[in-house]
Amino acid sequence: MRRKIYPYNGRRYLIDINPLSKVVHDLENEKKSCNIHKVIKPHVKMLDNQSQVNRFLLLNGDYSFCKCCLPEKYQYYNK
Ligand SMILES: [Zn+2]
Numbered sequence: 001m002r003r004k005i006y007p008y009n010g011r012r013y014l015i016d017i018n019p020l021s022k023v024v025h026d027l028e029n030e031k032k033s034c035n036i037h038k039v040i041k042p043h044v045k046m047l048d049n050q051s052q053v054n055r056f057l058l059l060n061g062d063y064s065f066c067k068c069c070l071p072e073k074y075q076y077y078n079k
Pocket of ligand 1: 024025026031033034068070
C-alpha cells in the first residue's frame with residue numbers, strides 16, 4: 001500500500017538502494033514478505049511510474065525486481 005508519510009510521499013515504486021539488496025518494489029501490489037518496514041530511510045528511493053523505474057534501471061546496474069510484489073518482472077529478468 002502506498003504511504004503518504006516521509007520518505008514514501010505517496011509514490012508508487014520503492015527502490016531499496018541498500019547495496020546488499022538493490023530491489024525494486026511496487027507498493028500497489030505490496031505483500032507482507034516485501035518487508036518494506038525493514039528498508040531504512042536512507043535506503044529508500046521513491047519513483048512514480050514504470051518509465052521512471054526503467055530509466056533508473058538503465059542508469060544503475062545490478063538491480064532486480066521483488067519476487068513478491070513484481071513476480072512477473074522478477075521471472076522475466078531473473079531467469
Ligand atoms: Zn516487494
